[in-house]
Amino acid sequence: MKIEHMGFIVQAPIDMGAWYAEHLGFRIVVRNGDNDQGSTWLADDAGALLIELGATPTTPPVDFASLAPLQVHLAVASEDAEEDSRRLQAAGAAFVERCASAPGDTILLLRDPWGMAIQLVQRGPDSPFRRSASSACYFESGHCHAD
Numbered sequence: 001m002k003i004e005h006m007g008f009i010v011q012a013p014i015d016m017g018a019w020y021a022e023h024l025g026f027r028i029v030v031r032n033g034d035n036d037q038g039s040t041w042l043a044d045d046a047g048a049l050l051i052e053l054g055a056t057p058t059t060p061p062v063d064f065a066s067l068a069p070l071q072v073h074l075a076v077a078s079e080d081a082e083e084d085s086r087r088l089q090a091a092g093a094a095f096v097e098r099c100a101s102a103p104g105d106t107i108l109l110l111r112d113p114w115g116m117a118i119q120l121v122q123r124g125p126d127s128p129f130r131r132s133a134s135s136a137c138y139f140e141s142g143h144c145h146a147d
Contacts, residue, residue, distance in 0.1 A: 003049065005041075005050035005051065005052050006049070006051050006052070007053075007054060008051070008053055008062055008116070009055060009062060010053050010062060010116070011035070011061045012035040012055070012114060013053035013054050014031060014033070014034060014035050014040055015035055016040065016112070016113075016116075017042055019092070019112065020042055020051075020053075021042065023093075024088075026043060026044055026051070027042065027043045027047075028041070028042060029042065029050065033055075035055060037055055039052060040053045041053075051074070062116075064114065064116045065111075065115040067117075069117035070117070073116075073119045074117070074118050074119065075118075075119040075121050076120060076121065077122075080122065081106040081107070081108045081120040081122035082106065082108070084120050085120055088110055088118070088120075091113075092112070093111060094110060095108070095109075095110055096109040096117065097109050102127055102129075103126075104124020104126055104127060105122065105123050105124050105129075106121075106124075107119060107120065108120045
């Protein structure tokens with residue numbers, strides 16, 4: 001099986017989706033309703049993963065601020081994590097910490113303007129997890145295999 005999508009009930013799915021599209025380069029696939037009762041569906045630049053950001057009156061939004069950032073986070077591949085961190089902070093994200101990582105990797109943790117944790121992952125050239133930011137592949141036994 002493959003992951004079809006990840007979904008989150010959030011405070012402002014329309015605004016949040018627009019921010020992710022503008023600042024992380026995600027593509028808005030579907031947007032409907034409003035921030036009180038609506039959703040934005042996003043695809044990464046490879047089209048490999050869909051993220052649903054939704055709001056409904058029957059389900060409270062995730063309180064990201066009450067969670068440790070590593071409990072729920074969205075990790076995105078970055079070619080330059082330091083520069084992307086500066087750019088996202090200028091757009092309203094907050095820096096949290098530099099994460100422990102394998103030699104050669106840079107992993108920075110931020111929170112978006114709504115409190116959801118974003119991990120910027122820049123893999124070193126010898127990392128067993130290295131793949132290009134736009135590749136659509138999966139890992140098995142530490143190796144990347146194309147679909």
